Amino acid sequence: MPFGTCPSCGGHNLRSSKIRGPAERLQSLIGILPFRCRQCGARFSTLLWDLASWKYARCPNCLSTELGSWSEHYYNAPLSVRMLVGLGAHRYRCELCRQNFASFRACKERFSWKKRRAAAQNAATGRDQPDKPQP
Ligand SMILES: [Zn+2]
Ligand SMILES: [Zn+2]
Numbered sequence: 001m002p003f004g005t006c007p008s009c010g011g012h013n014l015r016s017s018k019i020r021g022p023a024e025r026l027q028s029l030i031g032i033l034p035f036r037c038r039q040c041g042a043r044f045s046t047l048l049w050d051l052a053s054w055k056y057a058r059c060p061n062c063l064s065t066e067l068g069s070w071s072e073h074y075y076n077a078p079l080s081v082r083m084l085v086g087l088g089a090h091r092y093r094c095e096l097c098r099q100n101f102a103s104f105r106a107c108k109e110r111f112s113w114k115k116r117r118a119a120a121q122n123a124a125t126g127r128d129q130p131d132k133p134q135p
Contacts, residue, residue, distance in 0.1 A: 004063060011039035016061050056108035059094035060101055065108040067092040070100045077102075 004012055017034040019025055024034055024045065031048045048060065056065050070077075070093040077085070077100065084102035085091055093100045095111050 006037035006039060006042055007044055008037060008042035009040040011037050013038040014063055016063075017043055055105065057090065057092050057103040057105035059092075059097065059099050061099040062094060062097045064094050064096055066094075066096075066111045067107050067109070068095050068111040069093055075100045 004014065006012070006014060014035045014037055017036040019028050019034060027033075027045060032045050033048050034043060034045045036043045057067060058065050059067065069091045071091075075093075081100070081102045084104075089102040089104045090107065091100070092103055092107065093111075095113070095116070
């Protein structure tokens, strides 16, 4: 089964799911995270390390490939992320779930608010409001 595919219906419309119970908490520590399929609702765990085999950068939270970027002025990145950036990784920000991260992978699709606004005209005024990630 290729990563990013629902084992139940083969769909690609996945989102990360909340960690439930100590077993999943333990799994998450080694990079196995629960996902849920938006198509059929199946819930399953998968090894997030497979992300590294992806060709393009993806949001680690919602798996979106449509990414913007963040600035050090607004985002107090954790040391691990700053180290990656120091090594030449790209700064990526998922505007959909406000996840900031760093990746060496290329961006498949640049996020643009214009594009989003066109898709959802009645969206709130999309001023980029950086927020610190929850600990
Ligand atoms: Zn499914
Ligand atoms: Zn995201």
